[in-house]
Amino acid sequence: MHTSRNPRRRTLITLTALAVTASLTATACGGDSDAATTADGKAKVTVLRSNGAIFEPLYIAQDQGYFKAAGLDVTIKAGAQDTSQNAPSVLNGEAQFAMTDSSGFLKGAAQDMPIRIVTGLQSATTQTDPTDGLLVKKDSAIESFKDLEGKTVGISALGGTIQFICEYLVQKAGGDPTKVKFVALPTTSLTDAATSGKTDAVYSFGPFYFAAKDSGLRSVGNGMNDVPGIVQGVLFSSQEYLSKNADTAKKFIDAVAKAIAYANAHPDAVKAIDKKYTEVPDDFIDAHDINHYDKNLDTTVMRTVITKMHEFDLLDNEPKDDAIYWDQAPTTAGE
Template sequence: MLIPNSARSLRGRLALAVVALAVTVPLTACGSDSGSSSVGAGKDGLVPVTVLRSNGAIFESLFIAEDQGYFKEAGLKVTIKAGAQDTSQNAPSIINGEAQFAMTDSSGFLKGAAAGLPVRIVTGLQSAQSGGNPTDGLLVKKSSPITSFADLEGKTVGLAALGGTIQFITEYLVQKDGGDPSKVKFVALPTTSLNDAVTSGKTDAVFSFGAFYAAGKAAGLRSVGNGMNELPGIPQGLLFASQKYLSSNADTAKKFIDAVAKALTYANAHPDAVRAIDKKYTQLPADFIESSTPATLDKTINTTVMRTVITKMNEFKLLDAAPEDSALYWDQAPVTTGS
């Protein structure tokens, strides 16, 4: 079903999320609420932590931290689980204490923050870079008349999830090219089905990312523009936690993000380790992964770029409110205000 970009549908989803939290949070408070109380070490001497990863990409550093023993060295026993397809929907699990950390992207997090959910960014994982080779972007068939984002007016674009960073950057680039983003139609599809959708003509274009984007180009699809690199510094992957968990478990949280930071550094220096994880956890052909160049990972969150994202998402009616920085970042998160 084709879904137009509408504020009404977004408000409905956020309202449902808030209602769900209002029901579930009191229930967990009657039992052991690991989202708000201090969590001690188990019999093995390690503090248990559960993190929800994305289903598509940028989760490699979590497995590297596990494989290289960084979590164990920090005194943590980390369980890595696949989260929701739309990572913005991981917030209820974080607030209820079902998991302590979760992955999402910039817009996915902002949807929860704009709804007043008590969550905070703890670290970045990857951000767009100027001058580098795009790791995401718009893909069309070679014969497509679409040559710019402005050409998407009246067209259908496939996305892995609606209302998130990918929809935002698509609308941002349509406007930047002089088009009207409200005239673009979006449809949500499984990440693994995006390239097939545009190849078969189910959609006019798709916005793909990571290894799936590279696979689409290798299969003969044509890229338009430079994807998120058109807005350098926009977070493509980040980790967040509940405010209550952070206030009661700051030491554990700091150990966790420091271990992830070590893994990011290791991943950048050892691309074969990243490829090995992609072979295990994605559905892409091993020979393709072997020939690909992994993206550069970075823990830093650029608050100036995030403010641009907030302002524009609010303008595009993807956010009903523009949350202040004090409602976004943990006080120990690696942030920068650089342009």
């Protein structure tokens, strides 16, 4: 279990070391050379997914043949528990694309890693019920995010979107984010941590969030839906790979876009994937709505996230847009 009120310094040191290692590895291997292909000419692509949620469109693109139709031979692998640590694998060519959340990506961008977001997977919206959020025991005295002052909150990874959203909502409620203690726990252990009293609260998501509520935990607020437009899941690649393989990358994100549309229209397909790749019981998955997926990247909300993360000392600097998005990524400027 990792514990930190403010993990920025440790995170930045780790990311810098990883960036140097990845750069040296890429150089030794010749960098991102032309993409490998199968015997029948399909471009080989490896993508690292998250371990918790929002990865469902990747498997749908595989199952529905969207990747194959685009001339791609795609391998999907589980990435790091802290998805911000997937960047070195992309930089050294072990994978061509990887998942993370917006804040996880920004930690790398703030360290000048040559990576770019290629597409969104999910963003918060008030059009659907929350699929993530803060959870406490029913008899907890915590009624708002302000009440987290002096408390311990369990999250899946330090310094990412979940820690940011907690600090942002604490501040929005009139509290002091510096007075909240965060501990990193495996996603599958969050419910038990809150139920047993190991932590005062936890922040969970996807099927794990619903399972926690069904087990008796109480939600506080509306999770990321309280910040509409915040990007909860993205796919990114290395700048070098994108410059050399733009056609392949465009085919990849177009296939994912088709899968996103299919996922939103076919909840049973999403639930089948959750049953296969998560540890949540089937009956919990069947009883709840799926996430709403969205390829679009709201650059206005992202800029707010960047500014606030810097204010909260979660980012060393504020990366500019041209250091964040691939020029063919589906961006939009919200109000």
